[in-house]
Amino acid sequence: MKSSYRSLIASRLLIPMILMFAGSALASGAAETVIYSFQDGGDGAHPLAGLVADHGNLYGTTSNGGGGPCTGGCGTVFQLTPSQGDTWTETLLYTFQGGNDGVAPEASLIFDAAGNLYGTTVVGGSAGVGTVFQLAPQGGSWVETVLYNFTGGSDGAYPVAPLVFDTVGNLYGTTLFGGPRNAGVVFRLAPPAQQGGAWTETVLHTFGLGNDGIDPMAGLILDKRGALYGTTYDGLVFKLTPPAPGHTTWTERVLYRFTGGGNNGSEPCSLIAGRNGVLYGTTNLGGSHANAGTVFQLTPAPSGKWTEATLYSFTGGTDGGLACGRLVADRAGNLYGTTSGNGQNIPGTVFQLTPPAQQGGVWTETTLHDFAGGQDGLSPAGGVIFGKGGALYGTTAAGGLPGGGTVYQVVP
Numbered sequence: 001m002k003s004s005y006r007s008l009i010a011s012r013l014l015i016p017m018i019l020m021f022a023g024s025a026l027a028s029g030a031a032e033t034v035i036y037s038f039q040d041g042g043d044g045a046h047p048l049a050g051l052v053a054d055h056g057n058l059y060g061t062t063s064n065g066g067g068g069p070c071t072g073g074c075g076t077v078f079q080l081t082p083s084q085g086d087t088w089t090e091t092l093l094y095t096f097q098g099g100n101d102g103v104a105p106e107a108s109l110i111f112d113a114a115g116n117l118y119g120t121t122v123v124g125g126s127a128g129v130g131t132v133f134q135l136a137p138q139g140g141s142w143v144e145t146v147l148y149n150f151t152g153g154s155d156g157a158y159p160v161a162p163l164v165f166d167t168v169g170n171l172y173g174t175t176l177f178g179g180p181r182n183a184g185v186v187f188r189l190a191p192p193a194q195q196g197g198a199w200t201e202t203v204l205h206t207f208g209l210g211n212d213g214i215d216p217m218a219g220l221i222l223d224k225r226g227a228l229y230g231t232t233y234d235g236l237v238f239k240l241t242p243p244a245p246g247h248t249t250w251t252e253r254v255l256y257r258f259t260g261g262g263n264n265g266s267e268p269c270s271l272i273a274g275r276n277g278v279l280y281g282t283t284n285l286g287g288s289h290a291n292a293g294t295v296f297q298l299t300p301a302p303s304g305k306w307t308e309a310t311l312y313s314f315t316g317g318t319d320g321g322l323a324c325g326r327l328v329a330d331r332a333g334n335l336y337g338t339t340s341g342n343g344q345n346i347p348g349t350v351f352q353l354t355p356p357a358q359q360g361g362v363w364t365e366t367t368l369h370d371f372a373g374g375q376d377g378l379s380p381a382g383g384v385i386f387g388k389g390g391a392l393y394g395t396t397a398a399g400g401l402p403g404g405g406t407v408y409q410v411v412p
Helices: 002-013
Strands: 031-037 058-062 076-082 088-095 117-121 131-138 141-149 171-175 185-190 200-206 228-231 236-241 251-257 265-273 279-286 294-300 306-313 335-339 349-354 364-370 384-386 392-396 406-411
Touching: 031 088, 088 141, 228 265, 236 265, 251 306, 265 294, 335 384
Parallel strands: none
Antiparallel strands: 031 406, 058 076, 076 088, 117 131, 131 141, 171 185, 185 200, 228 236, 236 251, 265 279, 279 294, 294 306, 335 349, 349 364, 384 392, 392 406
């Protein structure tokens, strides 16, 4: 199975054209509005990541488009600004050129306190296996700086997941491959002591050396004590604990192993922190219906053991399947996310999971929007974020009027 998975990832790293559906009718459900359709060219194309927002603007990446020597374009970073009515204006903040600056930004961006953006490119850079970059606003434009070029050796290769900051300005992330067993790493990037200096990469954990997992997929979670949480393709949810004073080794602990049997999921690919130390996430496959994926909950006990509960198994029908987009939660405890399809020409959904009124009850799934694969978009792989008034915003990797993907709004 791993060889077929790696072949799939390898084809994704070559940035293939995305298969389009012929449908053009808008799907019914909650109110969905396409606020921008990419033209599959100079403005970017095929956004695979979710969005981030400041005080009203939306920011994201496209894995293709924008120009450069890459087939279909090397990718972009964009901003969407609301104007009168339902109109949004796109501004390209940066167009990747296919060299040392990187190629194919596929992960969501993050902000620092100064308003700079940070992200990764899956390929490109000096060794061709990915970069970590910063975009800084300067004099009305944005300047890109590559903070780190991965070499494909012990430092990792192909960073596909988002980054996370700690309180002192270090960046943490994962690479899908690289390391001694080519099974991925968890890394830290420390900022320079003086302005203009180089960022320093430290590998905190190397996968594939035992039963510790292979190919970390989800963006990391950083807790108040500095511990990191993540997932691996082969079914693990892990915790990395920082070293005690005077030591240098981070300690990995496996919190849960997915088996794919029964209603258990497989290939966990997103993770968020909930209340009281609870973790929520999604699995790409597994579950009790058609191997279409799940939403799960992991709850810690005073004994240190973690208990997994499958909150919902997707059926692969109108509720969708392949739920790898990052979840978000509202104050009432509802979870919101996306499915990118079901493998049977279903273009994906935006869903809501409502917790039971009484403990031990069943969570209720509501499909907020069922994509038709035409003007409204196709394959919303990046999850959703909240905007003003409780609206949800996300991207579709394809679809829209020209077919290069969309940015959409769904009002629950």
